[in-house]
Amino acid sequence: MDASGTSGSGSSRSPSNPNFPKNLVRALLLILPTLFLVPWLSTITKTPSPLPSSPGPIMQSPSLFFSAKPISPSPAPRVRALYTANPPPSTAVGSDPGSMAASGPKWAQKTITLPPQRRGCHLVTPKILKEIGQDLSEFKCGLAHLFLQHTSASLTINENYDSDVRDDTETFLNKIVPEGRSAPWKHTIEGPDDMPAHIKSSMFGCTLTIPITNGKLNMGTWQGIWLCEHRDHATARSVVVTLNGI
Structure with missing residues (x-):
């Protein structure tokens, strides 16, 4: 042993390797990725499982854009026509001379x-039917349109039996539409009854539309056509009747 107290042979030992920690880290960085990469590669190289033979609940959901099964269209509603403008060959012109729809x-x-x-109010159904009865009989199904060509009278449909209904209607009209010098109307050049007549005409109107069935006006049992005259000194009134149908 020398004077310093250390072994004389210790000076010949080599010191510890200073690069050992760095080499260890490098080795770990190379090994660890391999440990995770090998299992992942084995999973993606496997043969994929076949799809199920029947669609799952998600594919069967009607709320999705695609469906596993095609949707069959709903059947069209069945409509039965009473009369047709273009009859089938069995009812063509000449096959049935009495057929109204054939023409x-x-x-x-x-x-x-x-x-x-x-x-006042007057029942004019008999007069109307007398004038159009022959033409009306040619229609199996259609509409009758009545147009009154005046502004101081009106047409309406109402009670055809008791004349008191017509009298009461006239009383009502005279009560709700004032007339005379105390009335607030400006249009008086044609008489005190003229402006009230215009108002009453607009209340009931000047047109009627009535269905035609089997050559007759298809009105109710107690319905009739009224001409309501609103002037004190009336003239003849013109009604244009238009029939349309088959």
């Missing part, structure tokens, strides 16, 4: 002149 759609028009009436 197709048609029109008829006539202007009826109603004689002057006193002021």
Whole structure:
């Protein structure tokens, strides 16, 4: 042993390797990725499982854009036509001379002149039917349109039996539409009853549309056509009747 107290042979040992920690880290960086990469590669190289033979609940959901099964269209509703403009060959023209539908759609028009009436509501159904009865009988199904060509009278449909209904209607009209010098109307040049007549005409209107069935106006049992005259000194009234149908 020398004077320093250390072994004389210790000076010949080599010191510890200073690069050992760095080499260890490098080795770990090379080994660890391999440990994770090998299992992952084995999973992606496997043969994929076949799809299920039947669609799952998600594919069967009607709320998705695609469906496993095609949707069959709903059957069209069945509609039965009573009358047709173009009859089938079995009802063509000539096969049934009495068939109304065989001739197709048609029109008829006539202007009826109603004689002057006193002021009030009047039942004119018989007069109308007398004028259009022959033309009306040619229609199996259609519409009758009545147009009154005046502004101081009106047309309406109402009670056809008790005349008191017509009288009461006139009383009502005279009560709700004032007349005379105390009335607030400016249009008085044609008489005190003229402006009230215009208002009453607008209340009931000047047109009627009535269905035609089997050559007759298809009105209710107690329904009738009224001409309501709103002037004190009326003239004849003209009604244009237009028939359309088959």
